[in-house]
Amino acid sequence: MNTTHTSITAKSLISSLECSCCGKPYTAFEFHRLSPCCQLPLLAGYDLEEPLSKEMLHRRPGTMWRYRELLPVLHEKNIVSLGEGFTPILSLHTLADKYGFKELLLKDEGQNPTGSFKARGLSMAVSKAKEFGVEGCIIPTAGNAGVALAAYCARAGIKAVVVMPRHTPKAFREECFWYGAEVHLVDGLINDCAAKAGELNADSSLLDVSTLKEPYRLEGKKTMGYEIAEQLDWQLPDVILYPAGGGTGLIGIWKAFHELKVLGWLPPDIRLPRMIAVQAENCMPLVETFFGRQQNAQHYVGRPTIANGLAVPRPLGEQLMLKTLSESGGTAISVTEEEMVLGMQELGRSEGLFVAPEGAALWMAARKLLATGSILPEEQVLLLNTGSGQKYMQNVEGKYKV
Numbered sequence: 001m002n003t004t005h006t007s008i009t010a011k012s013l014i015s016s017l018e019c020s021c022c023g024k025p026y027t028a029f030e031f032h033r034l035s036p037c038c039q040l041p042l043l044a045g046y047d048l049e050e051p052l053s054k055e056m057l058h059r060r061p062g063t064m065w066r067y068r069e070l071l072p073v074l075h076e077k078n079i080v081s082l083g084e085g086f087t088p089i090l091s092l093h094t095l096a097d098k099y100g101f102k103e104l105l106l107k108d109e110g111q112n113p114t115g116s117f118k119a120r121g122l123s124m125a126v127s128k129a130k131e132f133g134v135e136g137c138i139i140p141t142a143g144n145a146g147v148a149l150a151a152y153c154a155r156a157g158i159k160a161v162v163v164m165p166r167h168t169p170k171a172f173r174e175e176c177f178w179y180g181a182e183v184h185l186v187d188g189l190i191n192d193c194a195a196k197a198g199e200l201n202a203d204s205s206l207l208d209v210s211t212l213k214e215p216y217r218l219e220g221k222k223t224m225g226y227e228i229a230e231q232l233d234w235q236l237p238d239v240i241l242y243p244a245g246g247g248t249g250l251i252g253i254w255k256a257f258h259e260l261k262v263l264g265w266l267p268p269d270i271r272l273p274r275m276i277a278v279q280a281e282n283c284m285p286l287v288e289t290f291f292g293r294q295q296n297a298q299h300y301v302g303r304p305t306i307a308n309g310l311a312v313p314r315p316l317g318e319q320l321m322l323k324t325l326s327e328s329g330g331t332a333i334s335v336t337e338e339e340m341v342l343g344m345q346e347l348g349r350s351e352g353l354f355v356a357p358e359g360a361a362l363w364m365a366a367r368k369l370l371a372t373g374s375i376l377p378e379e380q381v382l383l384l385n386t387g388s389g390q391k392y393m394q395n396v397e398g399k400y401k402v
Contacts, residue, residue, distance in 0.1 A: 004057055010068040013050055014118045014313075017042040020320055028072065029200045031132045033207075033214050041212040041317060041389055043255070044072050044219055048262040057230065059083040062086035064120055064223035070259060071124065072219050078131040080156045081131030082113035084123050085223055089231050089382070099367060103380040104235065107228065109387060110355065114175070115223065116387035119344035121248060122148035125209045130156050138206040140193030142245065142308040143172035144387055149209060150181035151213045161206060163193040165311075167304055169394035189283070189311050191304055211246030211381065221249040225256025226380065234266055237273050241366055243358035243386055244277035244286055244332070245312035247321040254324040273382070275330040277321060280305035282337065285313055290332040306337055306395040307357035309386060333368065335361040341399045344389060357392055359385030 017026040019035035019045050020210075026032055028044065035042050052069055060066035064085025072080055089107045109117035122145065131139055136159035138147045146162035153160035160181040164172065165188060176183050186196045201208060209217060229236060236257065242250045254275060260266045279287050283302030288294045299371035302313035315321065325332060335343075339395060343360030347353045355363075362383040369375040 006167045010056075011027055012072060012074050013046045013048070013069045014044055014072045014074070015047045016045045018045055029074075041218070041320065042215040044170050044215050046070055046259065047138045048259060054230075054234070054263075054265045055267075064123070064220065064227070067223055067226050070226070071223075072216055073124070073127045073131060075131065078127050080130060080152050081123055081129045082119065082151065082155060084119040085102075086196075086227055087111045090226070090351075091355070092347075092351050093270065095268060095346070095363070098350070099370060100377050101366075101370065101381060102378045104366070105381065106353070106359075106385055107224065107381050108353070108355075108385050109224070110359070110385055114144070116144035116356070117221065117249060117384070118144040118148035118387075119151075120220035120223055121145070121217030122152045122209070123222070125149075125214060125217045126152035126156050126158065128214075128216040129158060129207050129209070134207045135159060136161065136206040137209050138197050138201050139209050140190050140197045142190050142311050143168050144309060145390070146181070146183075147172055147175045147179075150176040150179035153181065154179040155392055159206070161196045161197075161200060163200065165189060165193060165304070165308075169392060171391040171394065172308075179356075189304065189313055191312075191314050200220060203272065211248050211312075211315070212320075216251045218248050218255070220252075222252030222256040222259075224249060224384065225253035226260065228253070229257070229260055231268060236266070236270060237382040239375055239381045240273045240384065241276045241278055241362040241381070242384050243307065243310055243361055244279055244321060244367060245358075246315050247277070247286070247308045247317040249384065249386070250275060250277055250324055251320045254328065272328060275324050275328040276365065276369070277325060277330070278361050279332065279334045280307050280310040280337070280340070280361065281334040283311045283313055284332075284334040286318060287332045287334045289318060290322060290325060305357075306341060306392065307361055308392070308395070309356070309358050310361070331374065333365045335364045339364040341396055344396065345400050348389075353385070354389040356387035356389050357395065358387065359383065359389075371384040
């Protein structure tokens with residue numbers, strides 16, 4: 001069972017923030033959103049030359065805060081936690097045998113507080129908001145991020161304003177209300193919600209915690225990478241499939257692996273995984289850019305999808321995602337709505353897992369990539385299921401096959 005962070009009093013080794021585009025450094029001890037130089041995401045840097053032994057983890061509770069030195073919160077009193085992180089990695093034996101994978105794994109982020117991986121990033125963002133004395137936060141969301149912001153702001157005593165598409169399943173909206181958030185519904189996708197959030201926050205009185213518009217959600221998400229390494233005894237899979245909407249987790253996991261290499265916590269000759277970004281066919285801006293069918297996603301027009309978290313037509317982190325795919329030798333692939341439903345059903349009936357459509361998309365993508373030889377049967381493959389399927393019932397009701 002996850003416990004709270006309270007027994008960890010270690011000091012953060014954060015040393016700087018750096019523009020993800022030009023590399024210009026900024027202080028990590030003052031409040032920043034995007035980089036002033038390029039108006040692009042800032043990345044946190046740490047003093048990784050300081051001796052740090054992974055043996056210390058043996059005495060620490062099973063939450064993401066076990067990696068306290070490698071996270072940006074300076075003072076323990078500012079940590080806002082609901083026990084997020086250290087989610088299990090499960091072996092999918094039945095499906096592996098059926099389709100010919102030697103080893104098929106799934107990290108189940110649906111077991112986080114608020115039912116998704118968004119708990120990690122919003123725990124971190126709200127903790128830093130508290131540390132900087134922020135009194136309110138606002139977020140445009142496809143669903144899960146809004147729920148997580150509402151919960152962590154409630155925990156911290158900070159105002160939460162959530163802007164989500166009107167077609168978002170009722171379960172997401174209702175949970176935000178229960179946490180006391182102010183909820184606004186908008187016709188359109190998350191980019192339309194971002195425009196509305198800008199109107200609501202015209203005086204900048206609220207901290208906009210949109211994907212990658214502040215440096216700290218990324219730092220929460222990167223802990224998935226630390227956990228994968230630790231849970232696999234400091235080895236890494238050959239391939240990791242990730243559902244890329246805003247892409248924070250894809251970027252964060254890759255960042256985590258590089259930090260672990262510098263720390264010496266991974267074998268020096270280890271080969272890092274190929275990172276595969278999976279998108280919905282209804283909204284696949286990264287796929288289109290990756291394969292050269294558009295210069296970038298700035299004018300991409302997407303459609304709604306049952307995988308709400310993948311309905312991000314113009315991701316701010318596009319270049320960082322492309323960099324991750326390029327450096328890792330990975331690729332991008334899309335999955336249809338019908339395939340996602342089939343994937344949910346297959347994971348449920350074969351493995352007892354009721355995953356989000358985003359997680360089901362990964363499974364169907366893995367099947368496709370195995371069939372085409374892009375994944376080899378002998379490779380160890382890890383899927384990141386980002387949430388619980390229960391909140392998506394309104395999206396998939398009546399679409400399963402008996």
